[in-house]
Amino acid sequence: xxxxxxxxxxxxxKEKIAVNSLNxxxxxxxxxxxxxxxxxxxxxxxxxxxxxxxxxxxDAMILGNSVISNPMKVKxxxxxxxxxxxxxxSLTVRENLEFIARIYGNDKKRSKQKVEDIISSLExxxxxxxxxxxxxxxWQRRLSIAMALISEPQILFLDEPTLGxxxxxxxxxxxxxxxxxxxxxxxxTTHYLEEAESLSDRIGVMAKGELRAIGTPNELITQTNAERxxxxxxxxxxxxxxxx
Amino acid sequence: xxxLVLASRNGKEILRDQINLFFGIGFPVILLLLLTIxxxxxxxxxxxxxxxxxxxxxxxxxxxSLFSGVLIAKDRTSSFMLRLFxxxxxxxxxxxxxxxxxxxxxxLQVVACFAVAFLLGLDVNMNVVLAIIVLMPAAIxxxxxxxxxxxxxxxxxxxxxx
Numbered sequence: 001x002x003x004x005x006x007x008x009x010x011x012x013x014k015e016k017i018a019v020n021s022l023n024x025x026x027x028x029x030x031x032x033x034x035x036x037x038x039x040x041x042x043x044x045x046x047x048x049x050x051x052x053x054x055x056x057x058x059d060a061m062i063l064g065n066s067v068i069s070n071p072m073k074v075k076x077x078x079x080x081x082x083x084x085x086x087x088x089x090s091l092t093v094r095e096n097l098e099f100i101a102r103i104y105g106n107d108k109k110r111s112k113q114k115v116e117d118i119i120s121s122l123e124x125x126x127x128x129x130x131x132x133x134x135x136x137x138x139w140q141r142r143l144s145i146a147m148a149l150i151s152e153p154q155i156l157f158l159d160e161p162t163l164g165x166x167x168x169x170x171x172x173x174x175x176x177x178x179x180x181x182x183x184x185x186x187x188x189t190t191h192y193l194e195e196a197e198s199l200s201d202r203i204g205v206m207a208k209g210e211l212r213a214i215g216t217p218n219e220l221i222t223q224t225n226a227e228r229x230x231x232x233x234x235x236x237x238x239x240x241x242x243x244x
Numbered sequence: 245x246x247x248l249v250l251a252s253r254n255g256k257e258i259l260r261d262q263i264n265l266f267f268g269i270g271f272p273v274i275l276l277l278l279l280t281i282x283x284x285x286x287x288x289x290x291x292x293x294x295x296x297x298x299x300x301x302x303x304x305x306x307x308x309s310l311f312s313g314v315l316i317a318k319d320r321t322s323s324f325m326l327r328l329f330x331x332x333x334x335x336x337x338x339x340x341x342x343x344x345x346x347x348x349x350x351x352l353q354v355v356a357c358f359a360v361a362f363l364l365g366l367d368v369n370m371n372v373v374l375a376i377i378v379l380m381p382a383a384i385x386x387x388x389x390x391x392x393x394x395x396x397x398x399x400x401x402x403x404x405x406x
Contacts, residue, residue: 050330075332084323088253090260095253102249103331147327 003028003155003185004049008058011044011209018044020209021058026202028063028154031177031186033196036206037237042189043083045206046157049187050080063154076104079153083160085140086147089133093124093143096132097150104151114150122146122176138169145176155185162195174199197229205236212236246333250341258311258345268311269353272304273360280364297361298375304353305383306406308346309390313402316342316394343387350383351376 002025009022019041026032034042047053049060051071060067062074088096094115101111119125124146127139135143141161148156158177162170170192177199180186190196196203197217204214213220213236217229226232258264276296283291319325328338354376362368393405 052326052329072332072334075330078330080327080330082323082326086323086327088257088324089318089322090257091253095256099249099253100327100331103246103328103333105246105332151331 001028002026002061003030004060004062004187006049006058006060009045009048009055009060010057011041011048011053012056017209019048019055022211024204024211024214026185026187028185029182030201031181031188031199033200033203034187034189034206035191035193035196035203035233035237039208040206040237041209042206043159044209046080046159046187046189050078050157051075052080077153078155078157079148079151080157081141081145081148081159081161083163085137085144087132087140087143090131092129092131093135094119094128096143096147100147101150114152118146118150121179122149138165138172141165141169142173142176145173149180153184155187156180158186158188160189160191162190162192170195193230193233205233207237247337247340247344250328250333250337251344254315254342255345255348257315258349264307264311268304268307268349269356271307272300272353272357275303276300276357276360276364293361293364293366297358297366298379301354301357301375301379302382304357305350305379305386308350308353308383309386309393309406310403311349312342312346312387312390313392313394313397313406314390314399316391317397317399317402320394321398339391342391343384346387346390347380347383350380350387354379354383 004024004026006022006024009019010017011019022045034045036042044053048055048067049062051067051074055068063077065073065077067074088099091099097115097118098111101114102108106114119128122142124143127135132140132143145158145161162173165173174195177186188196188199200217202214202216203220205212205220213223215223220232220236221229224232224235226235279291279296280293319328358366358372358376390406393402397405
């Protein structure tokens with residue numbers, strides 16, 4: 001079943017085209033990585049798919065619901081972990097999680113149950129009563145992802161989830177993402193190529209607002225006659241011809 | 245329901261900052277005491293307590309603008325607002341969610357000001373209740389100014405504007 005389908009999805013800021021006629025189909029349960037240089041249009045694409053910004057042209061269907069005509073239904077089905085850590089600083093970890101569970105329509109009892117489940121599955125029990133503002137960057141990001149997961153989204157958008165992490169924290173988060181794979185659809189943007197290569201089922205490479213190529217890491221390597229994935233990415237994300 | 249959940253979170257964010265509590269309630273009371281002391285030491289009537297109490301109450305509302313404005317500006321800059329925008333919340337959830345937690349604070353401010361004013365010689369009568377009721381629309385106006393400023397400016401700018 002198709003989780004996400006974009007139809008000529010376009011976003012313009014005055015004369016600048018941030019995303020240009022994006023046509024993309026992502027299956028349910030897939031972990032899809034969007035790669036590209038800075039300003040390639042990855043975050044704008046995620047913002048349009050998560051109803052945070054309206055497309056200038058085109059549309060996107062999220063599990064059959066249009067982001068333009070039915071954004072509230074879309075918002076019930078998805079959740080986002082933004083690029084920057086997005087937690088309520090003066091609330092404890094438990095309160096942050098309960099807050100998100102409740103704004104997604106769960107009653108108090110159900111929210112508490114969900115909080116216990118997510119604290120257990122993401123190993124947050126040691127910091128559950130700590131205020132978010134005193135946590136390290138790694139824990140805050142883990143909490144941010146837990147807050148995105150507690151609503152049990154069918155589609156999860158992770159915008160550069162390991163940005164600024166040390167090696168250990170990154171590997172820990174990779175393990176969390178791997179555990180989620182196939183249970184939900186995950187759209188990941190990242191600048192770390194090894195992250196995309198290790199985690200993703202398929203990768204889309206964007207450059208100057210356009211989708212330059214799409215496929216598994218091996219398919220992209222073959223497509224560009226490269227030796228390594230990094231070479232393939234440079235060939236696709238650089239100034240070369242569009243290879244769709 | 246979602247409005248109340250958001251309001252509860254916003255209330256906790258504001259009340260858990262001890263400096264907010266001091267400036268919101270303590271500072272207007274201190275100002276009331278200082279001006280009353282000044283009044284008792286000058287021969288002309290500058291700050292009669294019946295006018296001063298309500299005036300200081302309105303002054304205290306400027307802190308409500310500051311608190312609501314800074315909270316929104318912080319949420320915007322930390323991407324927390326992005327998370328809320330991605331949630332199934334309506335515009336009224338946002339407006340009331342950020343306004344409601346400020347109202348009990350406004351009432352508390354006014355009550356604290358008048359309680360101290362009673363100790364300083366203000367007559368206790370029903371007019372005080374009327375004054376509190378009349379002050380509430382003013383409180384909402386100050387909160388709204390804070391929400392507007394927080395939606396437009398960043399945290400540092402809000403501190404300057406409000």
